Amino acid sequence: QTAGFMNIADQVAGLQSAGFLNIAGEVTGVQSSGFMNKAGRVRGVQLGFLNIADSYESGVPIGLINIVRDGYHTWEVSGSELWDLNVGYRMGIDRLYTQFMAGVARNHGNDYWGFGFGIGSRFGITHYFKGSVDLMTYQVMDGSRHHYHHRPTFLEQARLTVDGKIFGHFRWFLGPTLNLLVAPYTYPDNLITDHISSYMLYSRTSGISEVRMWAGLCGGIRF
Helix, strand or coil, X not given: CEECCEEEEEEEEEEEEECCEXXXXXXXXXXXXXXXXXXXXXXXEEECCEEEEEEXXXXXXXXXXXXXXXXXXXXXXXXXXXXXXXXXXXXXXXXXXXXXXEEEEEEXXXXXXXXXXXXXXXXXXXXXXXXXXXXXXXXXXXXXXXXXXCCCEEEEEEEEEEEEEEECCEEEEEEEEEEEEEEECCCCCCCCXXXXXXXXXXXXXXXXXXXXXXEEEEEEEEC
């Protein structure tokens, strides 16, 4: 079933593809659109900017925003050697979810802000413990400077965390991170990483950019 704008069906076995919107009660196969896919039960893949489903028996949603009624949707509050406070939201299913993050840090009197997006996958370890692998990218902004005169600073982060139940829907988590910061050359101004220079695995400064790589640790609460 294919259309330039919209498709509607009770059941799809195969492919439902539209330029803007797909709606189906049950999907076995692929539901792909330029904007939104909506389905009840899915066995396969939803591919679009916005994916909405009641449940996933198999497969994954692939999009920027994935809303699954019986899926995984969790808030996260954490801290690390870089961020004094980092708040995020995860949505999708355990096998594949997207996440949006916002962090704040203060270093040598300068305020730094970071806004990020990432993907991740959650897996079982024991009945009590769950593990997560996340890949994230942040754009970091220095609140003390006017950034429209500067090239952006990017932080790429990979992390492996383990979480366990505290009570109710609250879970603690803790794990290592691997970080790569690419920033415009700022000397003699401070970088967000100046206070953790002893952790650096790699550090290089050229005439136009500064590159820093380090291993870190993050931990917090999910609910």
